[in-house]
Amino acid sequence: MYRKKKTVAMLLAGGQGSRLGVLTTRRAKPAVTYGGKYRIIDFPLSNCVHSGIDTVGVLTQYQPLELNTYIGTGSPWDLDTTSGGAFVLPPFVKGKGGKWYSGTANAIYQNTYFIDQFNPDTLIVLSGDHIYKMNYNWLIQAHLEKQADATIAVIPVPIEEASRYGIMNTDKNMRIKEFEEKPEHPKNNLASMGVYAFNWPTLREYLAEDAKDDHSTNDFGSDIIPTMLKNDCKLYAYEFKGYWKDVGTIRSLWESNMELLQDKPPLNLYDDPWRIFSRNPNEPPHFISKDAHVRNSIISEGCYIYGTVENSILSSGITVEKGAVIRDSIIMSDVYVGEKSSVEMSIIDEDVHIGKACTIGAPQNESGKIAVIGKRVVIKNKETITAGTQVDAESILSEARKSIQGNEKENRKRKEKGGAK
Amino acid sequence: MIRDAFGLIFTGEQNVRLRELVELRAVGALPIGGRYRIIDFPISNMVNSEIRNVGVITNRNYHSLMDHLGSGKSWDLSRKNDGLFILTPYANRENLGIYRGWLDAMKGSMDYLRRAKQEYCILSASHSIFNMVFDDMMRYHIESEADITILYNKLSNENYSGVRYEDVRMRFGRDGRLKQLEINPEISSLNLLCMDTFIIRKDTLIYLVEESVAQGWHYFVDDLIRGNMNRLKIVGYEHKGYVGRMHSVESYFDVNMELLDANLQKELFQGSHRIYTKVKDEVPAKYTADATVSNCIVANGCIIEGDVANSVLFRGVYVGKGAVIRNSILLPNTEVNNNAELEYVITDKNVSLRNRSRLVGDRSFPVFIRKGATV
Numbered sequence: 001m002y003r004k005k006k007t008v009a010m011l012l013a014g015g016q017g018s019r020l021g022v023l024t025t026r027r028a029k030p031a032v033t034y035g036g037k038y039r040i041i042d043f044p045l046s047n048c049v050h051s052g053i054d055t056v057g058v059l060t061q062y063q064p065l066e067l068n069t070y071i072g073t074g075s076p077w078d079l080d081t082t083s084g085g086a087f088v089l090p091p092f093v094k095g096k097g098g099k100w101y102s103g104t105a106n107a108i109y110q111n112t113y114f115i116d117q118f119n120p121d122t123l124i125v126l127s128g129d130h131i132y133k134m135n136y137n138w139l140i141q142a143h144l145e146k147q148a149d150a151t152i153a154v155i156p157v158p159i160e161e162a163s164r165y166g167i168m169n170t171d172k173n174m175r176i177k178e179f180e181e182k183p184e185h186p187k188n189n190l191a192s193m194g195v196y197a198f199n200w201p202t203l204r205e206y207l208a209e210d211a212k213d214d215h216s217t218n219d220f221g222s223d224i225i226p227t228m229l230k231n232d233c234k235l236y237a238y239e240f241k242g243y244w245k246d247v248g249t250i251r252s253l254w255e256s257n258m259e260l261l262q263d264k265p266p267l268n269l270y271d272d273p274w275r276i277f278s279r280n281p282n283e284p285p286h287f288i289s290k291d292a293h294v295r296n297s298i299i300s301e302g303c304y305i306y307g308t309v310e311n312s313i314l315s316s317g318i319t320v321e322k323g324a325v326i327r328d329s330i331i332m333s334d335v336y337v338g339e340k341s342s343v344e345m346s347i348i349d350e351d352v353h354i355g356k357a358c359t360i361g362a363p364q365n366e367s368g369k370i371a372v373i374g375k376r377v378v379i380k381n382k383e384t385i386t387a388g389t390q391v392d393a394e395s396i397l398s399e400a401r402k403s404i405q406g407n408e409k410e411n412r413k414r415k416e417k418g419g420a421k
Numbered sequence: 422m423i424r425d426a427f428g429l430i431f432t433g434e435q436n437v438r439l440r441e442l443v444e445l446r447a448v449g450a451l452p453i454g455g456r457y458r459i460i461d462f463p464i465s466n467m468v469n470s471e472i473r474n475v476g477v478i479t480n481r482n483y484h485s486l487m488d489h490l491g492s493g494k495s496w497d498l499s500r501k502n503d504g505l506f507i508l509t510p511y512a513n514r515e516n517l518g519i520y521r522g523w524l525d526a527m528k529g530s531m532d533y534l535r536r537a538k539q540e541y542c543i544l545s546a547s548h549s550i551f552n553m554v555f556d557d558m559m560r561y562h563i564e565s566e567a568d569i570t571i572l573y574n575k576l577s578n579e580n581y582s583g584v585r586y587e588d589v590r591m592r593f594g595r596d597g598r599l600k601q602l603e604i605n606p607e608i609s610s611l612n613l614l615c616m617d618t619f620i621i622r623k624d625t626l627i628y629l630v631e632e633s634v635a636q637g638w639h640y641f642v643d644d645l646i647r648g649n650m651n652r653l654k655i656v657g658y659e660h661k662g663y664v665g666r667m668h669s670v671e672s673y674f675d676v677n678m679e680l681l682d683a684n685l686q687k688e689l690f691q692g693s694h695r696i697y698t699k700v701k702d703e704v705p706a707k708y709t710a711d712a713t714v715s716n717c718i719v720a721n722g723c724i725i726e727g728d729v730a731n732s733v734l735f736r737g738v739y740v741g742k743g744a745v746i747r748n749s750i751l752l753p754n755t756e757v758n759n760n761a762e763l764e765y766v767i768t769d770k771n772v773s774l775r776n777r778s779r780l781v782g783d784r785s786f787p788v789f790i791r792k793g794a795t796v
Contacts, residue, residue, distance in 0.1 A: 036705035037721075076702075261707075269704040270722075280700040284690040285455035285720035285734075287683055294714050300705035301456070301721055304683060314705075 003083055005118040007140060008200075009053045010111070011044055012104050013128040014061030019249045022374035022390045023349055027066040030128030032253070033332045033350070035260055035269065036300045036315050039070060040247060042278045043133070044126045045077045045086070050274050051136040055084035055118055058128075059107045061091060061100060076279045089114060103218030109207040120200050125220065127194035131256055131267065132244040133274050134195070142238045143197040149233040150203070150225070152176065153195035155244045165191030165246075166221050168237045176235040179225050190237055193244055196220065202233070243267045254347060254370050257313050257330050261296055281316045281333070291322055300333075307337070315350075328364045338381070345387065346371040355381035362387035426541040426559065426620070427503070428467040429527070429534075432460065433480025433510075433520050441769070441791050442670060447479065449547030450486040451667060452752050452770075454680045454689075455718040455733050458489055459667060461496075461698040462552065463545040463618075464505075468496050469694040470555040472543065474503035476533050478526045480510055480519075495699045508533055522639035527630045534627055542626050544641070546617035550665040550676065552689050552696060555620070558658045562620045565597060568653040569625075569646065572618035574664045589615035589642055591657060599655040602647055613657065615642065616664060663688055674767060674787045677733045677750045681716055703736055711742055720753075727757070741776075748784070766790065 017029025024032065030041035041058075048056050056079060060067055067088075073079075074086030089111050091100050101107035108115075108125065115123060122140055134153070143151035154168050162183070168190045169178040180186070206224055210216050216223045228235055243266045247253040259265055269276060283302025288294055293308040302317040307324035315333040320326055323340040330347045337343060338356040345368075346361040352373050354360065358381065361371035369388030373379070378396045385391060432449035442451060449460035460477070467475050475498055479486060492498075493505025508530040510520060520526040523544070527534060534542075541562075543555055551574075562570040573591060590611035592601040603609050619641075621629075629645055638644035646655060663685055665676035680686060690696055703722035708714065713728040722737035727744035734740075738751045741759035749766040756773040757763065763774070765782035769792040774780070778796050782788035790796055 263709065270724075275702050277702050280702065282695055282697055282700070284457075284686060284696075285718050286706065287681075287686060288714045288717045288719060289683065290716045292715065294708050295712055296710040297708050298705045299708070299719070304686075 002117050005055050005084065005120045007053050007055075007122045007124060007136075008115055008118050008120040009044075009048050009056045009124040009126055009136075010108055010115070011041070011048075011056055011058045011126045011128055012107060012194075013041060013058050013067060014064075014101055014107060015127075015129065016062045017129065017248060020253065021250060022372050022392050023250070023253075023347065024063070025393045026063060026375050028060065028062045028064060028128075029248070031067040031070055032247070033315055033330075034131060034247065034253070035257060036298045036313050037280070038276060038278050040131065041067070041070070041128045042077075042276050043131055044128060045074075045079070046274075046276045047132075047134050047136060048124075048126075049077050049079065049277070051134075053124065053136060054079065054081055055087075055120075057087045057089045057111060057114055059089050059101065059111070061107070064088075064090060070279060072279075077277045084118075087114065103216075103223070104220045105207055105210055105224045106218035108203075109211050109218070112204060112207065115200065115204075123198045123200040123203060125196040125198065129248050130194060130244060130246055132193070132240075132242065133267070133271070133276070134240060134242065134244075136195070136197075139195065139197050139238050139240075142236065143199075146236050147234065148197075148236045149199050150228060151197040151236045151238050152225075153193040153197075153240050154190040154237045155193050155240050156189050157191045159186065159189045162186035162189045162191065167191060170237045174237045174239070176229065176237050179221070179229060181221050190239065192221070193240060195240075197238075250347065250370050250372060254330060258311070258328070260298060260313065261311060283316050292320075307339075321356075329361070345369070346373065346385075348373045349375040349377070349393065351376045353378045355379055355383065357382045359384045361385065425539050426470075426472055426543055426555070427474035427537045427539040427623075428463070428472050428476065428543045428545065429530075430460065430463050430467075430475065430477045430545050430547055431523055431526060432477060432483065432486055432547045433526060441789055442673060442767075443482070444791075446485040447482050447547070448667065449477075450483075450489055451673065452735055453550060453665075453667070453673075453677065455720040455735050457550075457696060457698045459550060460486065460489070460547045461696050462550045463547055464496050464498070465694070465696045466551070466553055466555065467543065467545075468498065468697065470543075470559075472555075473498070473500060474506075474537060474539060476506045476508050476530065476537075478508045478520075478530055480526065483507075483509065489699055491699065496697045503538075506533055522644070523641035524630055524633050524639050524645060527626070528634045531627070531630075534623065534630075537623060540623060542621055542623045544619045544621065544626075548667050549616060550667075550689070551616070551660060551662060552692065552694055553660055553662060554694055559620060561656075561658050565656050566654065567656040568621065568649075569655045570620040571599070571646075571655065571657045572616040572660055573613045573657050574616060574660045576612040576614055589617075591615055593657050597656045599646070599650055599657065602642075602650065604643055604647075613659075614664075616660060617642075670767070670787060670789060671785060674750065674765075674784075678731070678748070680718060680733065681731065686718075701736065712740075727759075750787075769793075772796070 013030040017024045079086040167180045167186045169188045245256045286303035289306045292305045296311050297309045298313045300316040304319045306322045307320040309326045312326045312329045314331045317334040320337045321339040324337045325342045328345045332350045335352045337354045341358040344361040345364045367387035372390045374393030376394045432447040451459050498505035590603040590609045591613045594600040633645045667673045706719050706723040709726045712725045715730045718733045720736045725740045726742045727740040729746045732749045736753040739756045743760040744757045745762045747764045749763045751768050752770045754771045755768045758776045760777045761774045762779045765787045766780050768790045771793045772790045773795045
């Protein structure tokens, strides 16, 4: 039996993140690498721990292997405690069959029993898609002071971008009057950050009602929040002032990483009391050789740099051979870049092997398109990957092409034979 | 492989030639290679040999060592059965809690020795870095029916004769038994160097320790080995890989510089047997547009805006604009401000160098700046 907790956090980590293309064919979006050594999920998890929330349910569904392995016992975030901790919560089989999480609200609903064990007053619902440092206590405090049923963290966005977000229309006391998901003509620029505080007993009832409705999509944004508004629940917006970035697209992931290279980056990772925790690889410090040129870059442990690295972010265990050039790119762990290859404006996923004299992507000022190479791709010598191309995980380039060509030849032969008959 | 052994690591060596580096810490706690402490090597070697019971004997200045080792979790030694044991000195009827040598230390830790369930013991000092597993050495020890097996390495010819201190040199006879032993020779013709790592049966060890202490002996090599050369079968086993010994500020400097060889780094850190250490949550290193870096080891948390060559930078070092650093070793959180110049310098933790300060040492006598100092 667990002790009562004032606050329990539920982290929605089951989304596919299809806009991240080949980066999420083998992993859920929250497990995507950010800033060299981090994964997106490190941010909400570290925020929880620093905010004193020690009980976090992580809801997984889509490609959970990498995410589950990464979270493990929760020890990297000090979440391996006896009275709480990190709980990975996948959908499971119940009495009459059980089912997948059909929406964000349904994922929480299916874990009502888990949350009830802690009997919390406030339930924090977080998403694993954003890069930000936030003290959730401020949100909870505002929520409790106003005796709200729900409080939604919002951030002002440029009005021309507002139609990409869920927009809150509030009165002057920040009480939410209307919620519009991706409105064509936004009336306001307060975007939902995907961070909610709920009064748990109230939310519990709404979730149960929603589950009975066959027409519902079981989603917070399109079902629960509108229903609560219709029923005149007290919903408030809490304005967050700080860095917050949605990294749900290839472009925004790339941009957000590049922002770390600025002289004074908008997101300070060197912040001691609010350090972002992550699982640390066991690697020696990185090595920069005599022939290497490194400038304006972030480099992690276990890298061996013999070539040129500029305006790029390198995760751990990467080798950049002599004469190779990495520019304006994000390279994830354990990538090998062969001699005289060039990688420009690209995102290279983990364990990719790039042979000699390959050309990946094109200089930023030429096309501005980002090339993406999926996990464990092998690129043979002298191959070219054009700007903006996405290469799916685990493909072998050149050999794959040969085998396709080979099959075509065989097919043609077969056809010819067939024709001869 | 060799689950039937336990490890015993000694950290109490006092070494005057390491000067201020060991004033505040045990030799084993000395930072090395940008991220590690020397003791990571013997512990990792044992763990990689599947030894699950490791005792670390501490003597003086063991605070930073305890801080580093913690529960042993970083080495997977936080276990329900066995695991990591930190054996601190304490005074009792038989001793004053101050050890002169390994024999006193083992006498003081006799309870741990007696309680260990394993048949064999691997004894190791904590002043050398090398990467090996003990499986073959153990096999050799058992097959040759030896009482004690000593791990050694062969001096390469170039280093053959110079004057070296803190050396134990050995010669083995045709039958493989230890025939000659020279301790700290001024000039020596022997080229086999003791690595202060030994395999011995636990029961034999306990018997020999009790017997030696009763004779007023303190030191394992000087007294126990030398005194039992004829009575016991003492053999040697050669380690063919790299060995870096830290017995003076100069050799500490040299070993760190030797690690700038990428092939050596791969031998030590990238093989199938890894060296484990306590890892802190540091941000990856950042190089600004003005940075120039060549032939360096750089740890996480560093921010480099200046010009650095042939140097080892530990965690969280800051190098300001216009600063020039050559052939130096900067321990964690060293701050080198704008336009400072360093050559052949070792800075201890949390040292701060003001704008435009200039420090130049020599390869044979690097400048050392003590912990927390501002220059």
